[in-house]
Amino acid sequence: GIPGTAQSAIYGAVIIVENCLRRLAEEQRARGRRLTLQERLDVVFEASKEVRKATAFGEAIIITVYFPVLALTGVEGKMFQPMALTVIFALVAAFVLSLTFVPAMVALCITGRVTEKDMFLVRWAKAAYAPVVRAAVRLRYAVVATAIAAFVGAVVLFGRLGQEFVPTLDEKDIAMHAMRIASTGITQSQLMQHDVERAVSALPEVAFVFSKTGTAELASDPMPPNVSDTFIILKPQAEWRTEAELERRIAELEAARLVVHAPAADEHDAHSSEGERPLRGHKAKLIRLIELAVAPVPGNDYEFTQPIQMRFNELISGVRGNVAVKVYGDEFASLQRTADRVLAVLLTIPGVADAKVEQTEGLPVVTVDPNRAALARYGLDVSDVQDVVAVAMGGREAGVVFEGDRRFDLVVRLPDALRQNIDILERLPIPLPRSEVEYLEPGLAVFAGDGGVALSAMPVERGFVPLGTVANVRTEEGVNQISRENGKRRIVVQCNVRGRDLGSFVEEARSRMDALALPAGQWLDWGGQFENLVAAKRRLAVVVPACFVLILLLLFATFKSLRDALLVFVAVPLGLTGGGLALWLRDMSFSISAAVGFIALSGVAVLNGLVMIIFIQQLREKGEALEAAIVHGSITRLRPVLMTAPVASLGFVPMALATGTGAEVQRPLATVVIGGLISSTLLTLVVLPALYRIVGGARQGGGSLESA
Numbered sequence: 001g002i003p004g005t006a007q008s009a010i011y012g013a014v015i016i017v018e019n020c021l022r023r024l025a026e027e028q029r030a031r032g033r034r035l036t037l038q039e040r041l042d043v044v045f046e047a048s049k050e051v052r053k054a055t056a057f058g059e060a061i062i063i064t065v066y067f068p069v070l071a072l073t074g075v076e077g078k079m080f081q082p083m084a085l086t087v088i089f090a091l092v093a094a095f096v097l098s099l100t101f102v103p104a105m106v107a108l109c110i111t112g113r114v115t116e117k118d119m120f121l122v123r124w125a126k127a128a129y130a131p132v133v134r135a136a137v138r139l140r141y142a143v144v145a146t147a148i149a150a151f152v153g154a155v156v157l158f159g160r161l162g163q164e165f166v167p168t169l170d171e172k173d174i175a176m177h178a179m180r181i182a183s184t185g186i187t188q189s190q191l192m193q194h195d196v197e198r199a200v201s202a203l204p205e206v207a208f209v210f211s212k213t214g215t216a217e218l219a220s221d222p223m224p225p226n227v228s229d230t231f232i233i234l235k236p237q238a239e240w241r242t243e244a245e246l247e248r249r250i251a252e253l254e255a256a257r258l259v260v261h262a263p264a265a266d267e268h269d270a271h272s273s274e275g276e277r278p279l280r281g282h283k284a285k286l287i288r289l290i291e292l293a294v295a296p297v298p299g300n301d302y303e304f305t306q307p308i309q310m311r312f313n314e315l316i317s318g319v320r321g322n323v324a325v326k327v328y329g330d331e332f333a334s335l336q337r338t339a340d341r342v343l344a345v346l347l348t349i350p351g352v353a354d355a356k357v358e359q360t361e362g363l364p365v366v367t368v369d370p371n372r373a374a375l376a377r378y379g380l381d382v383s384d385v386q387d388v389v390a391v392a393m394g395g396r397e398a399g400v401v402f403e404g405d406r407r408f409d410l411v412v413r414l415p416d417a418l419r420q421n422i423d424i425l426e427r428l429p430i431p432l433p434r435s436e437v438e439y440l441e442p443g444l445a446v447f448a449g450d451g452g453v454a455l456s457a458m459p460v461e462r463g464f465v466p467l468g469t470v471a472n473v474r475t476e477e478g479v480n481q482i483s484r485e486n487g488k489r490r491i492v493v494q495c496n497v498r499g500r501d502l503g504s505f506v507e508e509a510r511s512r513m514d515a516l517a518l519p520a521g522q523w524l525d526w527g528g529q530f531e532n533l534v535a536a537k538r539r540l541a542v543v544v545p546a547c548f549v550l551i552l553l554l555l556f557a558t559f560k561s562l563r564d565a566l567l568v569f570v571a572v573p574l575g576l577t578g579g580g581l582a583l584w585l586r587d588m589s590f591s592i593s594a595a596v597g598f599i600a601l602s603g604v605a606v607l608n609g610l611v612m613i614i615f616i617q618q619l620r621e622k623g624e625a626l627e628a629a630i631v632h633g634s635i636t637r638l639r640p641v642l643m644t645a646p647v648a649s650l651g652f653v654p655m656a657l658a659t660g661t662g663a664e665v666q667r668p669l670a671t672v673v674i675g676g677l678i679s680s681t682l683l684t685l686v687v688l689p690a691l692y693r694i695v696g697g698a699r700q701g702g703g704s705l706e707s708a
Contacts, residue, residue, distance in 0.1 A: 013094070013102045015051050015058075015611060018640045020106045023047035024114040034113055044107040050618065051611070052099065057558040058607040059095045063088050064550045065603035068543040069596055075312075076536050076592045079166070079665070083596070122639050133634045133689050137627055140690035147574060147687045154577035161580070162589035163503025165533040167664035168309065172237075174287060175310045176200075176230040176294075177303035177320065178211075182362035182480040184226035184299075189213050193228045195297045200232055203293060205240045205286055207233045224480075226359075231307060232290065237282065246285040253292040280499060303354040305496065313528060321354065321494030322502060322529045323509070328488045329522035332479070336360060338522055339491040345512050346495050351505050355495035358483075365478035366393070366425065374470045379433045385471055388430055393419055422475060426468030494528065501589040506530050536592050547599055548572065551606060558610065564617075567688070567695055568609040574687065575605030575680035582675025583668065593665050597672030604673070605680035608641045609688050616692065626696050630689045641684055649674045 020043075027043050028035060035043065069084035070077075136143050178196055180189060190213055197209045209232050214225040223229070234240075241249075287304050294302060305313070305320060313320050325342050329335045339357045346355045368389050370382050390396070395413030402408075418424045467473060483490045497505045506526065513524060526534075551572065555565035579601055583594060616633035624632065655663075655670035 013098045014643050015055050015640055016048055016102055019051045020044045020047040028114055040107045044103050048103045058610050059091050061554050062603040063091050065547050068547045071543055080596045129638055133631055136686045136690045137693045140693045143690040151573050151577050154580045157584050158580040162501025164501050164589045164591050165529045166591055169664050171306040171308055174232040175305050175307045178228040178230055179301045180226040180299055182359050183364045186214050186225035189225050196294055199294045207235045243282055250289055319494045322497045323495050324527035325493040326525040327491045334519050335491045339493050342493045349509055351497050351500035353496045353498045358492045359480050363478050363480040364475055367474055367476055369472040371470055426473050428467040429464035431464055540595050568606050568613055571605040571609045571680050571683050572602045574683040575601050575676040578679025579672035579676035582671045586671055588668050591668055594668040594672050597669035601673050601676035608684040612637045634689045649677050
């Protein structure tokens with residue numbers, strides 16, 4: 001917000017100082033001597049009053065247009081609300097100083113002889129501008145028609161711009177998600193991850209690599225043991241190989257892969273090759289080289305992103321990809337088939353990368369299927385088998401261990417090595433039920449239950465039977481996870497987008513998904529970064545019109561005339577025309593950053609028109625003819641217009657040309673403001689005089705152009 005604050009804060013001071021110096025020079029010329037302090041104070045006071053309305057309402061308009069930015073919520077609100085608050089607070093202070101401190105300093109410090117003369121650049125500009133403004137007034141209908149055509153063309157061009165939530169920041173490092181089959185344990189994952197790290201570390205662009213596998217004791221980022229987050233820290237870009245060298249190495253590795261995998265490419269190869277566009281940028285080619293370097297490591301699937309971007313995507317919608325297609329329904333097997341069809345469609349869309357279905361199957365489970373006929377022969381129940389298996393696999397409390405004042409439950413279960421052995425599990429002893437045998441000691445009398453006398457009978461244990469005799473024990477693949485959202489089962493298909501904008505990718509994907517015939521009870525929902533883009537666009541659809549209404553209301557308060565207010569308000573659409581054209585020329589997508597630039601531009605664009613229209617009206621009040629006042633006012637106000645517009649643009653040039661960290665977010669905003677200021681300045685100098693002549697001529701007869 002600092003560049004925007006600087007250019008807006010000096011606006012009022014520039015206008016007031018320029019008009020005060022012009023009036024002091026005229027007064028000295030009229031009196032033929034230097035002015036006394038009291039005379040300077042009077043002249044400066046009158047000069048400040050002449051432009052007070054323009055400066056006051058101009059700065060009020062700039063302050064007002066930043067209020068809608070404060071209405072943004074979520075990520076976009078946290079990004080741009082500090083900028084809006086910075087500009088608002090600075091402009092309030094600048095507004096007070098421009099009406100108090102600045103005029104007082106002009107009156108006190110300008111004590112010598114004041115001569116109003118333009119520097120050579122301004123003289124050249126006025127000499128070139130005078131015939132242009134006269135021609136614009138004379139050919140007013142053609143000028144206005146050209147401006148309308150330019151606006152319509154810009155609207156068409158704007159519709160062809162790509163869309164994204166925020167430009168992707170270059171974090172200078174890479175986060176690579178390495179995934180194995182669901183049955184991979186933590187030990188095997190570590191061994192496989194070491195192979196991946198060795199392959200990545202061999203590249204000269206990589207400084208070092210570290211990774212995180214599974215879930216830590218503090219489970220801030222829970223992951224299964226078959227998944228590793230690989231963080232690739234890169235060397236400074238100056239130490240990288242050139243793009244041409246990377247391209248040659250990529251071509252060599254791809255040719256080698258075609259030879260090796262010609263019979264049957266694995267699934268990851270297919271996912272990587274489908275839908276790719278030509279690589280653009282140094283880092284994109286390095287990522288492709290890393291992808292080819294780790295491809296020979298068996299048993300892994302990969303997903304490439306950046307450390308902060310990965311967490312950012314997870315916080316938005318719980319997935320790491322830029323785009324997520326959520327499949328909802330009831331029957332899990334049918335959901336899996338639908339998710340596979342969605343993945344197949346995504347892989348055909350240009351720009352897709354790292355597309356995959358979340359792992360929902362493949363987890364090995366031990367299944368114990370009781371044989372009810374065998375259980376009946378031994379007099380056992382299913383619960384007898386379940387109790388033994390539960391104790392052996394899950395454990396059961398068998399007592400309490402005391403250590404000082406601490407107590408711990410004593411749990412009995414099989415060791416880990418035995419629990420994974422099916423042969424051992426099949427030999428688990430299942431105790432048979434007790435049976436009573438008759439007359440163990442004949443002649444020993446005991447009291448019977450009915451009060452009589454009977455011979456004694458003792459319960460005797462019949463022994464044990466192996467688990468494998470009464471149940472089928474086997475290992476099979478089961479469900480890895482079942483996710484639910486809003487009361488329904490859900491499977492997520494996610495992907496990243498490379499080489500194109502997010503908005504056009506999702507639009508094309510949606511159109512292709514519409515052709516999918518989903519089973520009854522299933523539906524698709526879209527998430528990822530696209531979720532935030534849609535929410536932000538929905539809010540901007542309310543915020544931007546509200547911003548324009550506020551500008552129009554302030555202009556109406558300035559002129560007390562809706563016609564004059566609309567006349568100055570025309571600067572807004574032509575300012576937006578230049579902003580959209582600048583985005584297209586720089587091959588940038590429309591994003592929330594650019595949208596905030598359009599909001600800021602809408603306030604700045606009306607300032608110069610406001611100053612010019614007010615000055616022309618003052619000349620008309622002094623009795624000048626309409627066309628003479630238009631030409632006179634336009635040429636007189638050329639200097640402050642040329643002073644304010646370039647200063648405003650220069651404040652954003654460093655942002656537009658920045659290449660450091662975070663520059664990706666700054667560039668669209670600065671590009672929009674610079675392009676819009678150029679187009680709005682042309683409007684103020686050429687189109688506005690022509691439009692004022694049309695409106696003024698319709699309201700009252702015009703004077704002669706030659707009188708100017």
